[in-house]
Amino acid sequence: MRATPALLAIALLLTPAAPAAATGAETMVYLQSVTTGLNAAVAGTSVVQHRPKGDEDHQQWTLSGRTLKEGGLCLGRSGDQAVMLACDSPDAQWDVLPDADRHRLRVPGVDRYLVSAGDQVKVGAGDTLWYLTPVHPTRTPVPQDGTRRLDQVTFLTAHNAYANGVDGGFAPPFVNLAPNQQRGIAQQLADGVRGFQLDIHQTPDGAILCHNSCTWVGRPVALWVDVQKVVDFLRANPGEFVTIFLEDYVSAQVLNNELSRVNGLADVLFRPDQAGVRTTGWPTLNTLRATGKRLLIFTDHTRANDTPQRDSFGVMYQSEWTVENHWSMGSGLGTSDWSCYSRWSTPLTRTEPGFTPLFVMNHFRDVPFTGTATTDNGKLADRARRFCEPAARKTPNYLAVDHYHLGNPMAAVQTLSRERF
Incomplete structure (x- = not known):
């Protein structure tokens, strides 16, 4: 039975106060499920959930009082279905009920x-x-360099940093023709790269840097060799912070043995589990510099059935400390998919009381053609602002690209480092 106007008035008086956006002012928002991380999108007269895709997929709603409008119609209902209706229809009205930074949309x-x-x-x-995420959010200027927390910084990150054709072999000869990078690890560090995505595979020689397989790889490089370069760089540059991401195909014991070969690793290895990050938040850069702990190592392994536990020797399980979008924008040629959605089962918006995961934004194709990478890298800040920031409700902390020396992705790092979502 439909409520009378008098009953509706009483219900509204008893409803908790909505935010300013829901009390009359028109605001463009994304309507994003907290559970799935997907956005409500219009498909004909139906309303469905799609991967966050900015303004390219009928996902931007105009919130005005108790209606959500897109393309001339408003979000409404017909029985159990969400449909698009005329905005003056009673079935296009909603009670927009705030719950901290989230909302419920209730039938009046x-x-x-x-x-x-x-x-x-x-x-x-x-x-x-x-989430009613603003399409045009008010961004906050970041604090000065030393007082920024780690989650307030954006780092240039090299995808498959080892696959550079300079430091040694990483794949069979015919695959070596398409390296992801064209400069060695030492030069990457000198150029300002501060995140390194590395694939490791297990061989009789330990944890080796290879793509897909180490079979037929000439002059393969061991993981400890590149980690040693990073540690030596940090010793020589006490103000810098570096993160290593391992796509990890080795046993925990092999990885432990490999890292034990790195001189001085314990002096610089940052342990967020021991630093109380989950309860007190990420430390400032000045705190990390003062302690000397300026290297963070992640593995994409999960904790289940891992013996010994990798974080027992300082390698953090990445899915516990970060969120990360899907790794591919499509093939190396042709159209790209700029939608931004989680690589894992948890949404990019995942947070915990007192703790915000770091956000790894992948921005590369299946095949690292230099021409495509140049164009893509020039659009990095645009994709981050229009697609990935609203999808994650946070500014990326790591921008991972192929051929970082092309298309000036460092400009995107600088842009995102000035203001945060």
Whole structure:
């Protein structure tokens, strides 16, 4: 039964106050499921959930009081279905109920809500929470260099940094023709690269840097060799911070043995688990410099059935400390997919009380053609601002690219380092 105007007025008086955006001022927002990380998008007269894709996929809604408008119609309901209706329809009205930085969209006068169900948007019982993320957010200027927390910094990151054709072999000869980078690790450090994505495979010689397999690789490089270069760089540059990301195909014991060969590693290795990051947040750069702990190492292994546990010797499980978008924008040629969605099962918006994961933004193709990488790297800041920041509700901390020396991706690092989402 439809509520009378008097009952609706009473219900609104009893409803917790909504934010300014929901009380009259028009604001463009993304309607993003807290559970799935997907955005509500218009498909004909239906409303579905799609991967966050900025302004390219009917995902930007105009929130005005109790309506959400897109393309001339408003988000409404027909039975259990979310549909697009005329904005003056009673079924296009919602109680927008805030819950901290999240919201519930309730059918006025009824205990029914807008809910996410797989890739569908429906109406029913449930407790689905939504982010109303501004399309044009107010960004906050970052503090001065030393007082910035680690999660307030953006680092240029080299995808497959070892696959450079300079330091040694990384793949069979015919694959070596398409390296991801064209400068060695030492030069990458000198050029300002501060994140290194490395693939390691297990051989009788230990943890070796190879792409897919070490079979037929000439002059392969051991992991400890490149880690030693990083440690030596940090010793010579006490103000710098470096992160290593391992795509990890070795046993925990082999990895431990490999890292034990690195002279001085313990002096610079940062242990967020021991620093209390989950309860007190990420430290400032000045704190890290004062302690000398300026190297963070992640593995993409999971903790389950890992013996010994890799974080027992200082290698952090990345999925516990970061969020990361899907690694590919498509093939090396042709159109690209700029949608920004999680590589893992948890959404990019994942947070915990007192703790914000670092955000790794991948920005590269399946095949690292130099021409494509040059064009893509020139669009890095644009993709970060329009697609990935609203998808994650945070500014990326690591921008991972192929051929970092092309297309000036450092300009994007500087842009994102001035103001944060």
